[in-house]
Amino acid sequence: MNALKFRYAIAAVAAALLSVSPASSFSFSPRSSLNHQLARPRVVANHGSYTKSSSLFMSDAAVAADNDKDPPLFEGPLKGITRDYKMRLPLYKSDIKDGLNTQCLAAICFLFFACLSPAIGFGSLFGQVTHGAIGTMEMVSSTAMCGFIYALTSAQPLTIIGSTGPVLAFVATLVQLADKMGLPFLPLYAWTGIWTSGILFLSSITSASNLVKYLTRFTDEIFSTLISFIFVVEAVQNIGRSFTNPASSFTKGLMTLIVAVSTYVTANTLRGLRNTVYFTEGVRKNISNFGPTIGVLAGVLIANWAKVSQGAAATLPSLAIPPTFATTSGRPWLIPLMDLPVWARWGAFLPALMATVLLFLDQNITVRLVNNPQYKMEKGRRKNNMLDGMHADMLIISILTFITSIIGLPWLVAATVRSISHVRALSIFDSAGKLKSTIEQRITGLSIHALIGACVLFDKPRAILTQIPKSVLMGLFLFLGTSALPGNEMWERMKELFKDSKIAPKERWSKVPSKVT
Numbered sequence: 262m263n264a265l266k267f268r269y270a271i272a273a274v275a276a277a278l279l280s281v282s283p284a285s286s287f288s289f290s291p292r293s294s295l296n297h298q299l300a301r302p303r304v305v306a307n308h309g310s311y312t313k314s315s316s317l318f319m320s321d322a323a324v325a326a327d328n329d330k331d332p333p334l335f336e337g338p339l340k341g342i343t344r345d346y347k348m349r350l351p352l353y354k355s356d357i358k359d360g361l362n363t364q365c366l367a368a369i370c371f372l373f374f375a376c377l378s379p380a381i382g383f384g385s386l387f388g389q390v391t392h393g394a395i396g397t398m399e400m401v402s403s404t405a406m407c408g409f410i411y412a413l414t415s416a417q418p419l420t421i422i423g424s425t426g427p428v429l430a431f432v433a434t435l436v437q438l439a440d441k442m443g444l445p446f447l448p449l450y451a452w453t454g455i456w457t458s459g460i461l462f463l464s465s466i467t468s469a470s471n472l473v474k475y476l477t478r479f480t481d482e483i484f485s486t487l488i489s490f491i492f493v494v495e496a497v498q499n500i501g502r503s504f505t506n507p508a509s510s511f512t513k514g515l516m517t518l519i520v521a522v523s524t525y526v527t528a529n530t531l532r533g534l535r536n537t538v539y540f541t542e543g544v545r546k547n548i549s550n551f552g553p554t555i556g557v558l559a560g561v562l563i564a565n566w567a568k569v570s571q572g573a574a575a576t577l578p579s580l581a582i583p584p585t586f587a588t589t590s591g592r593p594w595l596i597p598l599m600d601l602p603v604w605a606r607w608g609a610f611l612p613a614l615m616a617t618v619l620l621f622l623d624q625n626i627t628v629r630l631v632n633n634p635q636y637k638m639e640k641g642r643r644k645n646n647m648l649d650g651m652h653a654d655m656l657i658i659s660i661l662t663f664i665t666s667i668i669g670l671p672w673l674v675a676a677t678v679r680s681i682s683h684v685r686a687l688s689i690f691d692s693a694g695k696l697k698s699t700i701e702q703r704i705t706g707l708s709i710h711a712l713i714g715a716c717v718l719f720d721k722p723r724a725i726l727t728q729i730p731k732s733v734l735m736g737l738f739l740f741l742g743t744s745a746l747p748g749n750e751m752w753e754r755m756k757e758l759f760k761d762s763k764i765a766p767k768e769r770w771s772k773v774p775s776k777v778t
Contacts, residue, residue, distance in 0.1 A: 332471050332648065341468030341652030345416040348649065349641030353703075356418065356640075360704025367550035368686035369708045374557055375679055375741055376421060377713055377726070378734040380404040381580060382495075383424040387671060388589055390433040394447055395671055396589030397582070398717070400424060403670035405714035407661045412706025415657050416641060416650035419701065420631050421683050421709075422658075423676035426491065427619045432671075435612060447592070447669050448601035449609060454666025456613030461620060461659035470651035473625045481633075482751040484626050488677040489749075492742030496521065496735040503732070516567050516575050517732040520560045524736025528556030532744070536694045550686070553740060560733035577730040582716065582723050594668045620674050624658055625651055627675035635748060636684055640701040681745040 384400030404423060412418050435453060439446040464470065500521050504514035531552030535545050548555075567575040588594060601609075632638070632647040642649035654675075662672050687700040716722045746752045753768065 332468075332474070334469075334471050336468035336471070339466050341470070342465060342656055345641070345650050345653035348643075349416045349653070352640050356701070356703040358702075359700055360702030362700070363547060364550050364687065364689075364700060365702065365705050367547075367554065368683065368705045369712070370551065371553040371686055372421070372679070372683055372705065372709045373712050374734065374737055375553075375682055376404060376408070376423060376709055377401070377716065378580075378737060379423055379676070379679070380713070381582065383429060383671070385581070386429055387424075387432065390429070391436055391446065393590045394592070395432075395450075395669060398587065398589050399670050401582070401713060402586075402717050403665055403673055405710050405717055406670075407665065407673045408710030409707060409714065410661060411654075411657055412703050412710060416653035417628055417631060418703040418706050419638075419680070419684050419687065419699070420628055420654065420675045421679040421706065422661075422673045423679055424671050424673055425623055425676060427623060428616075428672055428674070431612075431616055431619055438612065442605075444602075444605055445600050447596050448598055449605065451596040451598055451666045451669065452601055452606050452609035453613045453616060454662055454672060456610045457616045457620065457672075458659045458663035458666065460613065460617045461655060461662060464617075464621060465652055465655035465659055468652050469621075470625050470655055471648060473622075473629060473651070474648060476626065476629065478750070481626060481630055482749050485630055485677055485681065485745065485749055486751050489742045489745045489752075492678055492738050492745075496738035496742070499731070499735050499738075510574065512571070512574050513577060516564070516577055517730075517735075520564045520567075520577065520730060520732040521736040521739065523563050524556045524560035524733050525739040526556075527559045528553040528737070528740045529743070531555055532740075535690060542692075553686075553737065556740065557729075557733055557737060560736055561729055564730040564733065577732055579728060579730050580726050580734070582727055584723070586718055588669070592669070596667055596669050598667070616672075620658065620662065620672065621655075624655065624674040627677045627680050628654060630677065631675075631680050631684055635696065636688065636699045637696065638699050638701050678741050678745045682741055685744065 380401045381397055384397030387400055388396035408422055411420070411422050432450070435450060436446055438444075439449045500518055503509050503517035504511065529552075532549055534540075534552070535549040537545065539545065540548070564577050568577075583589070598606075628651055629647050632642070632650065634645050634647075658674060664670075665672055683705065684699060687702075687705065688696050689698045689700065691697045712722075716726055757765070757768070
């Protein structure tokens with residue numbers, strides 16, 4: 262339970278950081294969402310780009326009008342949602358066509374493991390805090406169903422949704438509240454989720470996501486850095502426990518370390534191959550794209566070799582996936598809503614307010630990170646605008662929150678590290694290693710969650726996954742955490758503390774005094 266308490270503490274810190282936005286902490290450029298330089302939406306294909314003319318696109322007059330004024334905090338009913346879908350839906354055909362290439366295939370293979378392993382981990386934690394009411398099967402099912410629907414219907418399909426630390430901490434608090442008040446947990450959870458979905462729905466139709474324009478780069482980057490560190494710390498803790506766990510042995514602990522490090526080093530080394538001079542450009546690109554998947558395969562092969570050569574002494578724990586498609590506790594899927602007293606149904610509005618704050622900020626801050634102009638995405642958005650798509654995506658999240666609440670599945674929102682890893686896996690770089698564009702499509706998100714769904718519904722995929730050691734996924738966690746940090750200016754500034762300023766490349770913040778008393 263010590264690890265669980267650690268996660269709660271980290272989640273509480275994350276929630277606190279989300280509520281502040283020190284605008285003057287760093288000297289950043291003006292907020293791009295406040296200074297629109299609007300352009301007509303463009304379709305970006307794999308072999309170039311072209312501008313699509315359609316009556317659904319914003320007119321030149323509308324673009325000029327938006328260029329002259331900042332968006333209001335709240336807009337008329339459905340105005341923001343309508344704008345988001347009018348800019349994105351005409352590009353739906355290209356969203357499918359642009360996803361049919363080897364780089365997207367590589368991203369699917371990588372993100373399948375990157376999304377499945379946190380789902381299993383969070384499912385285990387949910388099972389502990391809810392006493393089995395919501396467990397691994399519910400979490401994996403929610404990930405597959407909600408992720409597929411989100412990729413199909415959202416305005417920013419490169420965002421990956423999943424469970425987060427703050428949501429886990431909130432659910433644990435809700436369990437304690439239900440126990441103290443003598444209320445059944447699942448009906449209380451369901452009514453809280455229903456109220457939450459209603460508030461999120463209202464925020465989506467009134468364009469309340471415009472509120473995040475007051476967040477600064479500092480807020481985005483400290484949140485992203487914190488979540489990345491959580492992935493790294495989680496991996497290191499799990500590897501460390503393999504040495505200290507009484508049920509383990511030194512041999513198993515050593516093999517866990519070797520497999521995890523081998524997975525991480527292989528994935529990280531091959532991902533960086535695109536910046537070397539070895540092989541041809543096509544070979545470098547393909548090996549780099551499939552680097553994380555090759556790292557997983559390498560870790561599995563090393564673990565199986567140790568198992569065959571050393572026997573049970575070197576057999577590592579593998580993924581624990583429920584053998585059948587059923588709820589963890591054997592309860593019915595539909596929550597008995599009427600089991601909660603009438604007064605408690607209305608009283609659930611109070612915890613729903615707190616849940617709304619968590620889901621609203623978690624979702625919108627991650628989407629802001631995905632929409633960052635550095636990734637050079639142009640589909641369905643105005644130039645340098647980080648708010649486009651948020652209102653439509655919040656509508657989808659509100660609907661998914663309602664559905665998951667009434668059938669007792671975990672609530673899901675945009676997951677920071679998985680979303681950034683998804684975008685980076687789809688990034689196209691030039692010969693100098695600089696990001697040139699991003700493949701904007703829906704195929705990867707649909708395929709990733711369809712594969713996770715297959716693991717829930719069918720026996721053979723489930724049986725294959727149970728052969729993958731947990732230590733392989735810990736190596737993947739290390740890769741996820743560290744690969745999301747490059748490009749994060751807060752992380753780059755932290756590294757600057759350990760560089761020799763005389764020979765280190767000059768950055769735009771290098772003129773800031775390094776010794777201030």
